[in-house]
Amino acid sequence: MTTSGARLTSEQIGLLARAVSRAPSVHNSQPWQLLVRGGEVDLIERRDVGLRRHDPAGRDRTLSCGAALTNLELAVRALGRDCRTELATGADVAATVTIGRPRPIAARELALYRAITRRRTYRHPFGPGRVPAGARTALVAAGETAGVRLVVPRHLDKLAQLLGFATRVLREDRGYQRELALWTAHSHGGAVTGDGVPEDALSSEALPAAGLVRRGTPVPDDAVLAARLAAEALLIVCTDGDARAEHLAAGAALQRAWLTATAKALAGSVLTQPLHLTGFRARLVSELALPGVPQAIFRFGHPAVPAAPSPRLPLGELFASATGVFGPLRS
Ligand SMILES: Cc1cc2nc3c(=O)[nH]c(=O)nc-3n(C[C@H](O)[C@H](O)[C@H](O)COP(=O)(O)O)c2cc1C
Structure with a gap:
């Protein structure tokens, strides 16, 4: 070349x-x-x-x-x-x-x-209908590359417990909530700045697992959350190591999977928020028996409403x- x-x-x-x-x-x-x-x-x-x-x-x-x-x-x-x-x-x-x-x-x-x-990021509840197994396989194949795997999580009861715990912590973290408010476009004086998350992109009916936890985000009990997770298609992007090149490869893999979903008329959102809490990543690895370091959780399904860019x-x-x-x- x-x-x-x-x-x-x-x-x-x-x-x-x-x-x-x-x-x-x-x-x-x-x-x-x-x-x-x-x-x-x-x-x-x-x-x-x-x-x-x-x-x-x-x-x-x-x-x-x-x-x-x-x-x-x-x-x-x-x-x-x-x-x-x-x-x-x-x-x-x-x-x-x-x-x-x-x-x-x-x-x-x-x-x-x-x-x-x-x-686009779709944080709303998904419409009815399971994602076909073939589509899930296509996303996994599109994302996987040397050192990066896209894993279907088992033990959703444990995942729900961990996400419920993270939601309660993040809801009460005032410093965290201040920063999030600064990056939520509506809270920024309504000014159009071209960055930040638009207020209307943060669905109020979304699972805590589907969006960004704010002060008012409700936390369903663990069994309800586990049932709702079970109704969605989930993939966890895992890497063999945890160095910068692996973070880049994980982001690239996530995007290939996300574009594959979009090409199949599916919608999705990504969750990394709880992974930054001390100890969360290690607990996720051990309780879900993950084969590597979790970098992002991707949920996808059939869109029920349009999402604006x-x-x-x-x-x-x-x-x-x-x-x-x-x-x-x-x-
Ligand atoms: C590395 C990464 C982490 C993200 N983490 C979250 C998250 O924890 N929760 C969430 O609701 N969205 C998350 N997002 C989605 C972004 O908020 C979204 O991509 C951004 O607002 C732009 O919107 P768009 O995806 O519709 O273009 C994440 C995206 C990336 C690439």
Whole structure:
């Protein structure tokens, strides 16, 4: 593969940027930028995006960059180019994507690329009807890669107990709730900022397991929660290790599975919130007998109501300069 002759036009760069900007991210913080260098594109992780209470170690920020990477790779393929990706190539560089030779996009990749603008977080209860086993298998296959597995959880009674416990803790955590309010678009004075989670995207009837726990989130008792979890399709993204490259790979895998669901007219949402509580991740591993480190829980099913797209920052803010000039962010 060569980079010579693979310089991108501004229209092509625009297509890549639009795809990256539509990726899901923790609190819709969009913690990424692009640096285009001839035939190479760096996906920069914006370490200045800090969610001290929700994401103290920046793990979700890295997972979000992994999701953006999947969109970037699909967009390169939509340009009819091959691409090669190197993960974690620098402290701030989440990945470097090298644009390769012309190669037509495969039908499967095109379906995922087209799903990028239709995918959105769906926190409402799902409509009736089980997800067909074949669809679940397709999501698992789309997500799995070296070191990353998508696991159907067993022991839903234990999962319900753990999620119920986490919900009660997070509801009462005033610092956590202050930060979440700051990142909830409506609480931010109603101003349109292009980031943050819109108030109306946080369904009030959702399971605590389906959204972001706020002060008023009800906690059903464990048996009710377990029954509701059993009615949904769940996958836990697990990695063999717990280093930055694995967080990126987990985010990329999550997004491939999510786009596969979208392409099949399914909807879903991702849950990482409880995983940041001290001890929660270890308990999840031991009580659910997970084969690796849990990075995210993905629930999916048939959508019952339409979900609106969430806002995005202006595309111009997506571009980094070689000197690393960042646009303003909420802090
Ligand atoms: C790494 C990661 C962690 C997330 N964690 C949660 C979560 O715990 N709860 C939740 O309701 N949404 C969570 N989300 C979803 C984001 O809030 C959502 O992607 C963002 O608001 C943008 O909306 P969209 O997905 O509709 O484009 C997470 C997304 C990512 C990528």
